[in-house]
Amino acid sequence: MADFVITAQSQEKAGNLIVNALIKAGVKTALLIDSAGNVLANCGHEQQQIDIDAISLAALAAASLAATSQIAKLIGEDDFSLLFHKGKSGNIHFGRVGDELILITIFGDDVSLGLIRCRVAELADSLHNIFEG
Amino acid sequence: MALIDLSKKEVHCKVVFYGPGRCGKTTNLLYIHKAMDEKDRGKMLTIDTKGDRTLFFDLLPLNLGKISGFDIRIQLYTVPGQVMYEATRRLVLKGVDGLVYVADPLKVRQERNIEGLEDLRRNLEKHNLDMLKMPVVLQYNKRDLCDTPVPTLTVAELEHDLNQELKTSYYEAVATTGIGVFETLTEITKKTVRYVAEKHLLTRV
Ligand SMILES: Nc1nc2c(ncn2[C@@H]2O[C@H](COP(=O)(O)OP(=O)(O)OP(=O)(O)O)[C@@H](O)[C@H]2O)c(=O)[nH]1
Ligand SMILES: [Mg+2]
Numbered sequence: 001m002a003d004f005v006i007t008a009q010s011q012e013k014a015g016n017l018i019v020n021a022l023i024k025a026g027v028k029t030a031l032l033i034d035s036a037g038n039v040l041a042n043c044g045h046e047q048q049q050i051d052i053d054a055i056s057l058a059a060l061a062a063a064s065l066a067a068t069s070q071i072a073k074l075i076g077e078d079d080f081s082l083l084f085h086k087g088k089s090g091n092i093h094f095g096r097v098g099d100e101l102i103l104i105t106i107f108g109d110d111v112s113l114g115l116i117r118c119r120v121a122e123l124a125d126s127l128h129n130i131f132e133g
Numbered sequence: 134m135a136l137i138d139l140s141k142k143e144v145h146c147k148v149v150f151y152g153p154g155r156c157g158k159t160t161n162l163l164y165i166h167k168a169m170d171e172k173d174r175g176k177m178l179t180i181d182t183k184g185d186r187t188l189f190f191d192l193l194p195l196n197l198g199k200i201s202g203f204d205i206r207i208q209l210y211t212v213p214g215q216v217m218y219e220a221t222r223r224l225v226l227k228g229v230d231g232l233v234y235v236a237d238p239l240k241v242r243q244e245r246n247i248e249g250l251e252d253l254r255r256n257l258e259k260h261n262l263d264m265l266k267m268p269v270v271l272q273y274n275k276r277d278l279c280d281t282p283v284p285t286l287t288v289a290e291l292e293h294d295l296n297q298e299l300k301t302s303y304y305e306a307v308a309t310t311g312i313g314v315f316e317t318l319t320e321i322t323k324k325t326v327r328y329v330a331e332k333h334l335l336t337r338v
Contacts, residue, residue: 003333008140036228037192037208038136038145056178059192059208066224067189 004034004100010130011041017126018043018103021119026111028090031104032097032127037062040101040131052106061104065094084113095120098128134228135329143204146325147228151253152235153245154186154214157274160308161235162193162209165318168311169195187213190225197322205326209318214249223256231268231325233317235308236291238275240284247294264299268324271296271303272317277310 014032022030023043029052032041037059069079083094093105093116103123105116136145150158159179166177175194182188191211198205210229212222234253236246254264271291279285286294288305296303302320306313 003135003137003329005333006136006138006140011138011140034134034136034228036134036136036147038134038147038228040136053176055175055194055208056192059178059190059210062227063189063224066227067221070220070224 004038004040004131006040006131014041014127014130015043017123017130021123022105022116025115025119027105027107027116029104029106031058031061033058033062033102033104035062035066035100035102057104061094061102065096065102082117093117093120095124097124098132101127101131103127135230135333137329137333141204142202143206144200144326144329145206145208146230146329147208147210148231148233148321148325149226149229150209150211150233150235151222151226151249152214153237153242153249154216156214156235156237156242156246156249157306157308158211158214158235159185159187159191161233161272161274161306161314161317162191162211164308164311164314165195165209166193168315173197186215187211188218189213189221200326201330205322207322207325216248219252219256222252223259226256226260226262229257229260229262229267230329231270231321232264233270233272233321234295235272235274236295238273238278238285238291240286243286243290243294246291250295268321268328269299269301270317270321270324271299271301272306272313273303274306274308274313276305276312277307 018030029044031054033039039054039058042054072079085092089108091107095103097103103120150161152158173196178192180189193209195207197207210225212225257264273291304313304317308314
């Protein structure tokens with residue numbers, strides 16, 4: 001697995017894409033992480049910014065997704081296509097970006113899961129190109 | 134897998150404490166967490182069972198100051214040492230940049246130490262990593278037990294069992310009181326940062 005080198009340019013590009021596709025659609029926080037648990041981009045809504053511990057979240061999400069895909073293999077699946085947890089007022093969605101990156105989206109009940117899934121899928125290709133292309 | 138952020142001038146590396154169950158990996162992180170200034174470390178995250186055994190991993194993020202103008206951020210992880218958690222250990226190794234192998238000096242754990250190192254080699258191979266080419270440091274922990282009547286291994290025996298191939302530095306430690314803990318940390322950090330820097334900054338810039 002290759003190391004990731006982030007430049008100001010790649011960060012800005014990725015940040016803009018995420019803000020336009022997700023934050024402007026009402027997502028509270030979006031984090032782009034790698035499968036080792038590093039944070040590549042952290043975008044949030046200024047008014048709705050929630051104080052999250054991004055480092056812990058990234059480590060847990062990377063580990064949890066790695067465990068989840070092992071579980072999928074145990075039951076004969078390649079991977080699960082929907083990775084989502086629903087809370088009382090907050091929800092979290094995990095989307096794979098290429099083999100090595102994960103886009104985490106945290107949003108409230110005012111945003112539909114369908115929209116998130118659609119936007120994340122659209123973003124995945126462009127983000128993949130920026131960092132791994 | 135290190136992350137090099139050229140815009141913020143930060144290098145993030147992952148260092149994993151590996152070793153058999155109960156050898157003192159979590160204790161190392163707890164000591165570092167307690168001893169370091171709050172501004173230089175993040176929150177410690179642990180996922181353990183009720184009985185204190187690590188179930189998934191512990192994580193302690195550290196901020197170790199600047200080297201050549203880059204802020205060095207190290208994430209310390211531990212694996213669950215119990216034999217049955219092999220699959221979990223493999224997941225935690227994903228993207229590792231440096232390793233501390235913690236060994237137990239109890240004579241009854243001699244085999245476990247050797248098996249643990251083999252388990253590490255195997256699991257690294259699954260990530261296409263070669264243990265002998267990576268930054269690795271050995272820590273011979275629980276040296277305080279050598280002054281008690283329980284049968285323990287000498288450093289020479291541990292060296293014979295674990296360090297013939299690795300030929301790396303080792304530190305004697307008592308993780309509960311912190312003896313040797315920062316010596317181990319300093320050495321693995323230096324090795325890891327040098328390894329990542331040689332791979333990138335020096336060859337590319
Ligand atoms: N006497 C002595 N006890 C130690 C030392 N280091 C750790 N211990 C004790 O050994 C026990 C196991 O330590 P842990 O740090 O939980 O071991 P671990 O390697 O994280 O174990 P797993 O999570 O199961 O893999 C604890 O009761 C510690 O207090 C040491 O240097 N000397
Ligand atoms: Mg432990």
